[in-house]
Amino acid sequence: MKPELLQLILPSTWESLYMTLISAALAYIAGLPLGILLVVTDKNGIRPLPTLNAVLGTLVNLLRSVPFLILFIALRYVTSAIVGKAYGARAVIVALFVAAAPFIARMVESSLKEVDPGVIEASQSMGANTMQIICKVLLPEARASLLVGAAISITTILGYSAMAGIVGGGGLGAVAINYGYYRNETAMMWIMIVILVAIVQVFQEVGLYLSRMVDKRIR
Amino acid sequence: MESANEIIRIEGLNKTFHTKDGDVVALDDIHLEIAQGEIFGIIGLSGAGKSTLVRCMNLLEQPTAGRVFFDGQELSELGRKELNEKRHSIGMIFQSFNLLMQRTALQNICFPLELVGTPKAEAKKRARELLALVNLEEKENSYPAQLSGGQKQRVAIARALATNPKVLLCDEATSALDPNTTRGVLALLKDINQKLGVTIVVITHEMSVIEEICSRVAILDHSHIVELGRVEDIFVKPQSQIARHLLFPAGKKKFKFGSGGRCLRIVFDGLSSYEPVLSSMVLECGYPVNILFADTRDIDGKAMGQIVVELPDEEKAVHRMYAYLNTQGIRFEEVKDL
Ligand SMILES: Nc1ncnc2c1ncn2[C@@H]1O[C@H](COP(=O)(O)OP(=O)(O)O)[C@@H](O)[C@H]1O
Ligand SMILES: [Mg+2]
Numbered sequence: 001m002k003p004e005l006l007q008l009i010l011p012s013t014w015e016s017l018y019m020t021l022i023s024a025a026l027a028y029i030a031g032l033p034l035g036i037l038l039v040v041t042d043k044n045g046i047r048p049l050p051t052l053n054a055v056l057g058t059l060v061n062l063l064r065s066v067p068f069l070i071l072f073i074a075l076r077y078v079t080s081a082i083v084g085k086a087y088g089a090r091a092v093i094v095a096l097f098v099a100a101a102p103f104i105a106r107m108v109e110s111s112l113k114e115v116d117p118g119v120i121e122a123s124q125s126m127g128a129n130t131m132q133i134i135c136k137v138l139l140p141e142a143r144a145s146l147l148v149g150a151a152i153s154i155t156t157i158l159g160y161s162a163m164a165g166i167v168g169g170g171g172l173g174a175v176a177i178n179y180g181y182y183r184n185e186t187a188m189m190w191i192m193i194v195i196l197v198a199i200v201q202v203f204q205e206v207g208l209y210l211s212r213m214v215d216k217r218i219r
Numbered sequence: 220m221e222s223a224n225e226i227i228r229i230e231g232l233n234k235t236f237h238t239k240d241g242d243v244v245a246l247d248d249i250h251l252e253i254a255q256g257e258i259f260g261i262i263g264l265s266g267a268g269k270s271t272l273v274r275c276m277n278l279l280e281q282p283t284a285g286r287v288f289f290d291g292q293e294l295s296e297l298g299r300k301e302l303n304e305k306r307h308s309i310g311m312i313f314q315s316f317n318l319l320m321q322r323t324a325l326q327n328i329c330f331p332l333e334l335v336g337t338p339k340a341e342a343k344k345r346a347r348e349l350l351a352l353v354n355l356e357e358k359e360n361s362y363p364a365q366l367s368g369g370q371k372q373r374v375a376i377a378r379a380l381a382t383n384p385k386v387l388l389c390d391e392a393t394s395a396l397d398p399n400t401t402r403g404v405l406a407l408l409k410d411i412n413q414k415l416g417v418t419i420v421v422i423t424h425e426m427s428v429i430e431e432i433c434s435r436v437a438i439l440d441h442s443h444i445v446e447l448g449r450v451e452d453i454f455v456k457p458q459s460q461i462a463r464h465l466l467f468p469a470g471k472k473k474f475k476f477g478s479g480g481r482c483l484r485i486v487f488d489g490l491s492s493y494e495p496v497l498s499s500m501v502l503e504c505g506y507p508v509n510i511l512f513a514d515t516r517d518i519d520g521k522a523m524g525q526i527v528v529e530l531p532d533e534e535k536a537v538h539r540m541y542a543y544l545n546t547q548g549i550r551f552e553e554v555k556d557l
Contacts, residue, residue, distance in 0.1 A: 116317065118317040121317065122317035125279060125306060126307070126382070127307045127335075136330065140322075215321070216364060217321070
């Protein structure tokens with residue numbers, strides 16, 4: 001019984017982590033620049049571009065307002081075109097990416113907006129250009145908040161990935177739903193829940209720890 | 220009057236902010252010339268337009284109308300890249316210091332050098348020199364959160380000087396500091412002005428700051444320059460209500476100036492101490508006076524003082540006092556309201 005259980009738990013945990021981390025990484029590749037653009041092109045930003053800002057903002061809001069499961073289903077043809085099939089972990093990654101990128105963009109946006117406008121102004125007064133302000137002021141000054149945001153984003157993505165279990169995604173969510181819902185083996189479901197909670201906790205704590213560690217505003 | 224050594228020249232400057240609640244005219248028809256090497260003060264009450272004016276000097280604020288010249292170059296003619304290059308020769312410090320919170324003091328000073336591509340080792344060396352200049356060598360690895368207000372402002376000054384600017388703009392640089400720290404920072408600014416020949420523009424709402432270090436001052440009131448001249452002259456002969464108001468520190472203003480009585484403001488220009496003058500005047504005229512306000516300061520190296528006395532009711536006595544002061548060559552004016 002024990003080894004069988006482990007054989008179920010380990011691969012599905014791995015699969016969940018794999019889906020979550022890969023899609024988080026991909027979503028950051030898109031979401032980070034998007035978040036930066038949202039801040040920079042804001043009407044009070046360092047390079048105001050109201051039209052672009054409005055377009056990006058609307059796009060982000062549109063994607064954010066589609067519930068993840070519906071997005072997953074709506075994207076199934078796109079997904080199969082990209083990864084070859086519309087179910088399984090790799091398919092979930094596509095949908096997670098689409099759902100998480102705008103979420104991350106908003107997280108990044110709110111972190112960057114916490115940077116003291118006075119500091120940005122000071123760097124402008126020193127002749128910093130837009131790129132220098134982004135790379136040397138906005139991102140480093142916001143790093144603590146960005147790390148907290150990353151922890152929140154990753155745990156949110158983990159939650160989405162578990163949800164995808166119901167429509168043929170893999171990982172802990174799929175096991176929990178298969179056993180807990182279809183087979184009515186609640187014990188198995190609870191094990192999965194505990195593992196999910198533990199993973200969320202670990203990401204959260206590690207994120208907060210790193211954030212505190214890099215934050216020099218605290219004495 | 221075109222003078223060869225002017226570093227900043229402002230012509231017909233207007234700045235209007237378009238807000239939801241209508242237009243706000245922050246600056247109107249400002250003309251100003253700041254000479255190379257001087258310490259120029261801009262004083263006014265909150266909301267007068269001081270920050271907007273100083274921000275127009277490095278184009279952090281785009282003027283609505285008028286022209287701003289820096290070192291003979293009209294700033295608004297410059298492209299983005301050229302403007303950024305120009306800004307390397309205009310340092311600026313702020314009331315809230317605006318240091319990078321995630322960088323050490325040394326790294327903060329290296330920041331403007333990184334912007335211009337100075338090699339790392341060289342930048343560090345220069346930053347250490349600047350830390351020595353502002354007397355903070357031992358704080359090189361401290362983060363801003365570990366520094367006091369005065370220390371933070373010193374780091375900010377060092378940072379602003381890193382690229383050898385010709386001008387240092389100071390927007391309420393001492394307004395967040397206690398009087399002692401303020402004195403230290405002002406002394407440092409004066410030192411920098413003398414040692415490095417950096418032109419300094421000081422924005423403040425405190426007359427004491429102007430008196431301490433400025434040679435010339437512009438008084439800004441409701442978007443206009445209402446007085447402009449040498450600090451001594453304005454101190455001795457303030458023309459505007461606002462100048463008089465600024466001359467009297469807020470804390471000492473709560474006197475009731477006679478119940479409708481006339482008051483006399485007597486100014487001492489450092490040649491004599493005011494006490495003997497006043498007692499001689501009282502002895503000479505045979506009438507006592509009530510001292511309402513007295514203050515002496517050091518303006519640009521000269522001891523200056525002023526007192527406000529309540530005049531006796533008798534016209535004869537007043538005339539005698541006027542005559543006495545005139546014979547002594549002491550400047551005075553009758554004031555009703557401060
Ligand atoms: N960005 C802005 N938008 C709208 N109004 C502004 C802005 N900046 C300054 N003002 C207005 O311009 C006037 C002058 O402001 P400011 O230059 O900051 O004055 P001071 O520095 O003398 O206190 C004030 O009435 C202020 O409300
Ligand atoms: Mg101001």
